Amino acid sequence: MTVDSLHHTVAPADAGPADPALVQLLTPEGQRREHPNFPLLLDDAAIRDLYRDLVLLRRFDTEATALQRQGELGIWAQVLGQEAAQIGSARALRPTDMAFPTYREHGVAWCRGVPPEKILELFRGINFGGWNPLEFRLAPYTIVIGAHTLHAVGYAMALQREPHNDDAVIVYFGDGAASEGDVNEAFVFAASYNAPVVFFLQNNQWAISVPESRQSRIPLYQRAKGFGFPGVRVDGNDVLACLAVTDAALQHVRSGQGPFLIEAFTYRMGAHTTSDDPTRYRLADELEKWKLRDPIERVKAYLSRSGLADAEFFASVDVEAEALADRIRSACVSMPDPDPLAMFDHVYADGSPMLDAERRSYAEYLASFGEA
Amino acid sequence: MATLALARALNLGLRRALESDPRVVIMGEDVGKLGGVFRVTDGLQRDFGEDRVMDTPLAESGIVGTAIGMALRGLRPICEIQFDGFVFPAYDQIVNQLAKLHYRSRGTLTVPLVIRIPFGGGIGAVEHHSESPEALFAHIPGLKVVACGNAADAYTMIQQAVACDDPVIFFEPKRRYWERAEVDTDAPLDQAFPLTAARVVREGRDVTLLAYGPSVKLALDAAAAAAEEGREIEVIDVRSLSPLDFHTISSSVSRTGRCVVVHEAPVFLGFGAELAARITESCFYRLEAPVLRVGGFSIPYPPSRLEEHYLPDVDKILDAVDRTFSY
Incomplete structure (x- = not known):
């Protein structure tokens, strides 16, 4: 095989929704499709619930963005555009499965039952995540790209040793992270030990300002083959397909067949964070194109057209979304700053006399102002 | 009492740790069949099986990163880094993840993980095999950093490190691996000299x-x-x-x-x-x-x-x- 012919055997990395390998169960226009390998096993109520999740998540995200603009949050990483990928995949999990997020997985946290206020604590600078990871089965947000993929694999390797436990692990990361050494090492370890882990790659096309084409010359899901496990590309803006594919992937890993890679092909419709300015590196046309593939509109169109939901239902979800926004806003603005000495807590589980001395010393220093 | 080389004392200490707690696992490059390049884990895979003493893929960040995940699920991994100079691919996992997860999670997660690192020179080795990076770890809050200097301490300290709920970077003086000393292998661990005392x-x-x-x-x-x-x-x-x-x-x-x-x-x-x-x-x-x-x-x-x-x-x-x- 020549080098040229090798190149012709791979699809261009930006094949996107036109890629015949893309799994789609609901078109951008709201038409249902069937896929032979990924059946959708949901009743109508469950689809309405997914719609509710999507709308509430977007409203939460919008409110958080506003709170940042008003100085109530230090920064916010918008999930705008990726709601279906996160809601669809996380709704496929069992309560006892474990999820490892990066810092944009607000939809996953929502599905895991983490109160949105707890996520705002992180972005306000109160703490590094206010939820108990063991209670909600959601690891702390990980800021360093890709590092947590190894934690997910190790956690899955530990689960493997537990008799009669077929819980699974899912780990979220992005197209940028796919270039990190840790992600590739996670693939190697997961394959080598046949670990029950689903790698859920949200390809949102942009790693801050760098396009996916700089990260990979083949579609990212195809990398799995080189590591020896299956990879599937799903329409990441199709909540039904994301749920069905993740469900199948979880069954695969639960049954002892080893890891599974899902590439959710989606788009970061917002900025990387509220500190970012996407107009410097991408064209408005691109965003307009992706707006036509909006993850929420297609579910609404499907529910309306097929008579599964009426105007009253959509209005009630909107009312609930506004109530959620009010709730998180008032919770956020009334969060007190932590006690200064709390910064010394939880550095060590077994304690450190050296650190105790530093804490005492700083407490005395602070107290000295009170006495003056 | 027994007269043991330092490497052998570590081996016995690791054996005791594996015996006394089923959550303890050893992982690293060549730690299984070979028993480690310094034979510190000699015979342990034979006696405890491949699930307890694991030969891993050759990737230090992968070793430490997966060990962190295993610890989050309740295991107590002991990672061997083959030589001091090889720890740096795992440095991000150690500094940004291992040292900070307990703090990040406000004490809800503990990461009881030991990283064994043979360190120091004096053995006529090639580049990257004689380094002393201890200050790079002692500078990081959240890590405990210890070094043993003789066989008796090696035997006790490795068991104490495994029993510690915090991550411990455990430096072993590689040029002293073969030096022998009296080791009281019958002394109870809970009455031993404290791990963090000089x-x-x-x-x-x-x-x-x-x-x-x-x-x-x-x-x-x-x-x-x-x-x-x-x-x-x-x-x-x-x-x-x-x-x-x-x-x-x-x-x-x-x-x-x-x-x-x-x-x-x-x-x-x-x-x-x-x-x-x-x-x-x-x-x-x-x-x-x-x-x-x-x-x-x-x-x-x-x-x-x-x-x-x-x-x-x-x-x-x-x-x-x-x-x-x-x-």
Whole structure:
């Protein structure tokens, strides 16, 4: 095989929704499709619930963005555009499965039952995540790209040793992270030990300002083959397909067949964070194109057209979304700053006399102002 | 009591850890069938199986990163990093993840993980096999950093490190692996000398020598030589770099008024700099001389034919001791 012919055997990395390998169960226009390998096993109520999740998540995200603009949050990483990928995949999990997020997985946290206020604590600078990871089965947000993929694999390797436990692990990361050494090492370890882990790659096309084409010359899901496990590309803006594919992937890993890679092909419709300015590196046309593939509109169109939901239902979800926004806003603005000495807590589980001395010393220093 | 080489004492300590807690697993490169390149894990895979003693893919970040995940699910992994210079691919996992997960999760997650690292020079090795990166870890809050200096401590400290709920970076003095000492293998662990305490290993009234890992033996040799000339050197094995048992150190230096620190790592910003600063802060009016440091030059670890010039030795230590009497 020549080098040229090798190149012709791979699809261009930006094949996107036109890629015949893309799994789609609901078109951008709201038409249902069937896929032979990924059946959708949901009743109508469950689809309405997914719609509710999507709308509430977007409203939460919008409110958080506003709170940042008003100085109530230090920064916010918008999930705008990726709601279906996160809601669809996380709704496929069992309560006892474990999820490892990066810092944009607000939809996953929502599905895991983490109160949105707890996520705002992180972005306000109160703490590094206010939820108990063991209670909600959601690891702390990980800021360093890709590092947590190894934690997910190790956690899955530990689960493997537990008799009669077929819980699974899912780990979220992005197209940028796919270039990190840790992600590739996670693939190697997961394959080598046949670990029950689903790698859920949200390809949102942009790693801050760098396009996916700089990260990979083949579609990212195809990398799995080189590591020896299956990879599937799903329409990441199709909540039904994301749920069905993740469900199948979880069954695969639960049954002892080893890891599974899902590439959710989606788009970061917002900025990387509220500190970012996407107009410097991408064209408005691109965003307009992706707006036509909006993850929420297609579910609404499907529910309306097929008579599964009426105007009253959509209005009630909107009312609930506004109530959620009010709730998180008032919770956020009334969060007190932590006690200064709390910064010394939880550095060590077994304690450190050296650190105790530093804490005492700083407490005395602070107290000295009170006495003056 | 048994007379054991340091590597063998570690091996027995690891065996005890595997026996006493089913959550303990050992993982690393070549730790299984081969028993490790220094044979520290010799026979353990044979006796405990491939699930307890795991040969991993050749990727240090992968070893530490997956071990973190295993610890989050309740296991107590012991990772072997084959040589000091090979730890750096795992440095991000250690510094950004391992050290910070307990803090990040407000105490809800613990990561009881031990990373064993053979460190230091003196074995005539090629590049990256003789380094002393301990200060790079002791500088990181959230890690406990210890170094054993003899077989008896090796046996006890490795078991204590495994029992600790915090991540422990466990430095092993690779050129002392074959040196033998009496080890009380019947002593109960819960009554052992604490993991994070420094120990006075030779008493003296004229000057305090601070050392850890491979340098402890050098310090003791220097003290023995000085005794012949009528000078009594107190030697402290620091053992725990973080947290530091400073009370033992300051008590000694307050009595002797003189202090020399010995380590193989470069003196510039080395662990001795922290010791010297703390001693100056707390023992200023008791000091007869500045704290002096004996250690590596500010160069990469040199080719092995030159390492004797780079490493601390008895003469360099005695020279520094002499200088503390010239003020």
